[in-house]
Amino acid sequence: xxxxxxxxxxxxxxxxxxxxxxxxxxxxxxxxxxxxxxxxxxxxxxxxxxxxxxxxxxxxxxxxxxxxxxxxxxxxxxxxxxxxxxxxxxxxxxxxxxxxxxxxxxxxxxxxxxxxxxxxxxxxxxxxxxxxxxxxxxxxxxxxxxxxxxxxxxxxxxxxxxxxxxxxxxxxxxxxxxxxxxxxxxxxxxxxxxxxxxxxxxxxxxxxxxxxxxxxxxxxxxxxxxxxxxxxxxxxxxxxxxxxxxxxxxxxxxxxxxxxxxxxxxxxxxxxxxxxxxxxxxxxxxxxxxxxxxxxxxxxxxxxxxxxxxxxxxxxxxxxxxxxxxxxxxxxxxxxxxxxxxxxxxxxxxxxxxxxxxxxxxxxxxxxxxxxxxxxxxxxxxxxxxxxxxxxxxxxxxxxxxxxxxxxxxxxxxxxxxxxxxxxxxxxxxxx
Amino acid sequence: xxxxxxxxxxxxxxxxxxxxxxxxxxxxxxxxxxxxxxxxxxxxxxxxxxxxxxxxxxxxxxxxxxxxxxxxxxxxxxxxxxxxxxxxxxxxxxxxxxxxxxxxxxxxxxxxxxxxxxxxxxxxxxxxxxxxxxxxxxxxxxxxxxxxxxxxxxxxxxxxxxxxxxxxxxxxxxxxxxxxxxxxxxxxxxxxxxxxxxxxxxxxxxxxxxxxxxxxxxxxxxxxxxxxxxxxxxxxxxxxxxxxxxxxxxxxxxxxxxxxxxxxxxxxxxxxxxxxxxxxxxxxxxxxxxxxxxxxxxxxxxxxxxxxxxxxxxxxxxxxxxxxxxxxxxxxxxxxxxxxxxxxxxxxxxxxxxxxxxxxxxxxxxxxxxxxxxxxxxxxxxxxxxxxx
Numbered sequence: 084x085x086x087x088x089x090x091x092x093x094x095x096x097x098x099x100x101x102x103x104x105x106x107x108x109x110x111x112x113x114x115x116x117x118x119x120x121x122x123x124x125x126x127x128x129x130x131x132x133x134x135x136x137x138x139x140x141x142x143x144x145x146x147x148x149x150x151x152x153x154x155x156x157x158x159x160x161x162x163x164x165x166x167x168x169x170x171x172x173x174x175x176x177x178x179x180x181x182x183x184x185x186x187x188x189x190x191x192x193x194x195x196x197x198x199x200x201x202x203x204x205x206x207x208x209x210x211x212x213x214x215x216x217x218x219x220x221x222x223x224x225x226x227x228x229x230x231x232x233x234x235x236x237x238x239x240x241x242x243x244x245x246x247x248x249x250x251x252x253x254x255x256x257x258x259x260x261x262x263x264x265x266x267x268x269x270x271x272x273x274x275x276x277x278x279x280x281x282x283x284x285x286x287x288x289x290x291x292x293x294x295x296x297x298x299x300x301x302x303x304x305x306x307x308x309x310x311x312x313x314x315x316x317x318x319x320x321x322x323x324x325x326x327x328x329x330x331x332x333x334x335x336x337x338x339x340x341x342x343x344x345x346x347x348x349x350x351x352x353x354x355x356x357x358x359x360x361x362x363x364x365x366x367x368x369x370x371x372x373x374x375x376x377x378x379x380x381x382x383x384x385x386x387x388x389x390x391x392x393x394x395x396x397x398x399x400x401x402x403x404x405x406x407x408x409x410x411x412x413x414x415x416x417x418x419x420x421x422x423x424x425x426x427x428x429x430x431x432x433x434x435x436x437x438x439x440x441x442x443x444x445x446x447x448x449x450x451x452x453x454x455x456x457x458x459x460x461x462x463x464x465x466x467x468x469x470x471x472x473x474x475x476x477x478x479x480x481x482x483x484x485x486x487x488x489x490x491x492x493x494x495x496x497x498x499x500x501x502x503x504x505x506x507x508x509x510x511x512x513x514x515x
Numbered sequence: 516x517x518x519x520x521x522x523x524x525x526x527x528x529x530x531x532x533x534x535x536x537x538x539x540x541x542x543x544x545x546x547x548x549x550x551x552x553x554x555x556x557x558x559x560x561x562x563x564x565x566x567x568x569x570x571x572x573x574x575x576x577x578x579x580x581x582x583x584x585x586x587x588x589x590x591x592x593x594x595x596x597x598x599x600x601x602x603x604x605x606x607x608x609x610x611x612x613x614x615x616x617x618x619x620x621x622x623x624x625x626x627x628x629x630x631x632x633x634x635x636x637x638x639x640x641x642x643x644x645x646x647x648x649x650x651x652x653x654x655x656x657x658x659x660x661x662x663x664x665x666x667x668x669x670x671x672x673x674x675x676x677x678x679x680x681x682x683x684x685x686x687x688x689x690x691x692x693x694x695x696x697x698x699x700x701x702x703x704x705x706x707x708x709x710x711x712x713x714x715x716x717x718x719x720x721x722x723x724x725x726x727x728x729x730x731x732x733x734x735x736x737x738x739x740x741x742x743x744x745x746x747x748x749x750x751x752x753x754x755x756x757x758x759x760x761x762x763x764x765x766x767x768x769x770x771x772x773x774x775x776x777x778x779x780x781x782x783x784x785x786x787x788x789x790x791x792x793x794x795x796x797x798x799x800x801x802x803x804x805x806x807x808x809x810x811x812x813x814x815x816x817x818x819x820x821x822x823x824x825x826x827x828x829x830x831x832x833x834x835x836x837x838x839x840x841x842x843x844x845x846x847x848x849x850x851x852x853x854x855x856x857x858x859x860x861x862x863x864x865x866x867x868x869x870x871x872x873x874x875x876x877x878x879x880x881x882x883x884x885x886x887x888x889x890x891x892x893x894x895x896x897x898x899x900x901x902x903x904x
Contacts, residue, residue, distance in 0.1 A: 193644055194644075195540070196539065196540040197540060197644060198539040198540045199539040199540055200539070203539075206531075207531045210527060210528065210531055211528065211531070213524075214524055214528055217524060218521075218524075253857060256857030256858065257856060257857050257858070257860040257863075260860040324696065324700075325696075325700045325703075326700055326703045326704055327696060327699045327700045327703050329703070330641070330699065330703065337648060340647055340648065340649070341647075341648060341649055341696065343649065388520075
């Protein structure tokens with residue numbers, strides 16, 4: 084993971100977001116068992132709800148274009164409260180990494196390698212992810228997003244075509260026949276578990292070139308592509324499995340096991356299993372990457388590399404401690420996580436945006452070209468009437484600087500008077 | 516320093532290859548007992564099961580015919596247990612190879628087990644990661660073991676023979692055969708009664724043969740009755756498309772054997788104002804003459820017209836007989852309840868709890884159209900010629 088000297092293109096970032104959401108298609112059992120044949124409607128509800136959420140994220144990022152999430156939190160809430168929230172987010176990212184790691188390992192164990200110990204699978208995956216985090220940077224991380232997204236879409240379309248002979252479109256009926264409470268519960272699950280988890284990307288948005296239209300179309304585009312994929316997967320599973328869909332812990336995999344075009348063209352689930360593993364691996368690597376850079380920023384480590392193996396080892400350990408078995412994990416995914424995750428994914432970003440707005444910290448969206456010229460902007464900020472100085476004294480925010488200088492407390496009092504506030508706060512995040 | 520770290524990392528990554536060779540999950544062909552069929556019968560002791568596993572013998576199965584005195588290409592292993600898993604586990608102690616269920620073709624329930632309910636046993640199979648939901652579910656007319664141990668001639672392994680027979684049946688109509696997913700789906704649905712093919716073993720001229728003798732009808736997971744082939748044909752004709760089968764017409768003037776070329780059925784369920792339900796069926800069948808006997812001296816057009824009318828009556832009788840039997844058994848094999856649930860969910864809420872008592876009161880409105888279009892390569896039969904001048 085190298086300091087990012089050049090920004091990532093917005094489209095690449097969009098596909099990374101899309102791929103992240105696509106990889107969650109395996110977790111459909113969390114809500115499919117609640118809303119059964121209406122689960123596809125839930126995905127659409129979730130997409131509608133995610134539109135304002137994408138706007139909140141985009142507005143937050145555009146208000147502080149040179150900061151990542153932690154920079155924003157410390158700017159808005161100050162050193163101590165902001166630090167406290169950052170600590171909570173580190174824990175949140177860490178738990179997400181552990182949960183997704185155990186999901187990945189459980190999937191491999193239940194489908195391909197039933198006798199291999201889970202710890203070996205987790206260790207192997209995490210070690211490979213650690214290598215990716217160690218040698219790759221953000222550019223390398225997003226580079227594969229487009230390819231993976233397209234492969235996933237192609238696979239989903241191919242499986243739809245191959246399972247056409249098994250589909251019964253009457254399985255969608257009756258529509259909206261369940262209690263409203265169930266729709267609310269399931270929508271909450273879909274929003275919180277795959278969709279709003281993209282808050283992890285806010286740790287890297289300061290390295291993304293958003294373009295003229297800002298971050299909203301990028302984030303929403305990523306969500307929409309991911310949502311369409313999940314929608315197709317859910318619809319395929321409902322039409323093939325019918326009302327029995329609620330029984331399976333991995334409905335998608337069971338659908339793929341049913342695909343049999345001829346006697347020779349059957350039992351192809353292993354091909355799809357590898358694709359799903361690749362997607363989940365992409366997700367785990369992203370989460371691991373974000374956990375490492377957030378922990379580095381929170382703990383003020385100078386070298387993130389010292390944290391990679393430490394966090395990885397902790398993630399493997401915690402993945403076995405968090406839940407005793409998949410049933411408890413599933414129940415938690417239905418009842419506990421959808422109540423806790425929104426604090427980090429929806430409430431805190433929303434409150435942060437509102438506070439930033441009231442304190443006059445937000446500013447109009449910068450265009451891509453303006454965003455790229457942030458160094459010149461910081462120079463002008465340094466010469467602003469408020470008299471705030473660049474903490475590094477260099478006026479070059481793209482370079483890593485001492486984190487002590489970037490606590491944000493120095494320029495809290497000047498916040499809102501100058502656009503330069505955001506530029507200064509960026510210095511730490513740029514060193515990520 | 517950086518280079519050293521990279522080297523260490525690279526070495527660590529390479530070492531993971533040792534873990535990725537699948538040491539724990541390697542499955543050599545000579546260490547597996549490939550199960551091709553499972554039979555479940557009630558045991559002599561109450562509450563116990565007699566489980567039969569048909570295990571394909573790869574070596575024998577691949578041998579060419581000839582030489583005489585060859586051993587069967589499969590072996591039957593039996594175990595007893597209260598649960599399916601217990602039975603599988605019990606086999607470990609007497610089997611040098613591990614049971615491998617990925618290639619299982621059929622699960623056959625003995626009629627005694629089917630009459631006592633199959634849910635507990637299906638549950639075991641659904642939980643097993645090796646079992647596939649496309650496995651066919653059958654009911655044996657007597658015991659399941661005898662079906663699996665049948666020495667079929669053309670396909671040496673009886674479960675493989677059964678699978679091919681099912682595929683042949685499905686080429687005509689997919690409604691009578693049921694795989695585990697469809698069976699489970701009907702059980703989850705609660706109103707639709709699952710049906711499966713009934714298989715029996717017969718001996719003809721010293722040869723053992725397997726034969727589908729009808730259809731087992733379930734109410735929830737308990738088999739409540741069996742329909743014979745006559746009623747089964749009525750069932751498949753009223754469910755949708757049929758692409759084969761025959762129809763025997765017996766009249767005072769002569770007999771005819773008709774081939775069902777194609778048949779389609781349009782179902783409509785009408786809910787009356789007073790809660791009465793009408794099940795409307797419009798069957799359109801295209802027939803071809805397979806054989807004509809007698810009809811001495813009759814004109815071919817008159818014969819066709821007569822046979823066509825009789826065919827219509829015969830089809831109506833079949834369909835009505837099947838419907839009446841399903842009402843007698845209180846088993847909604849047509850999925851009428853599921854249809855009401857899907858298309859009239861509000862009305863269904865009032866019916867759901869009392870569906871078993873509502874179903875027998877459903878009125879059937881049947882409209883059959885037959886079209887005897889083809890007479891084959893010849894028109895008049897040999898007997899018909901005899902009366903002509």
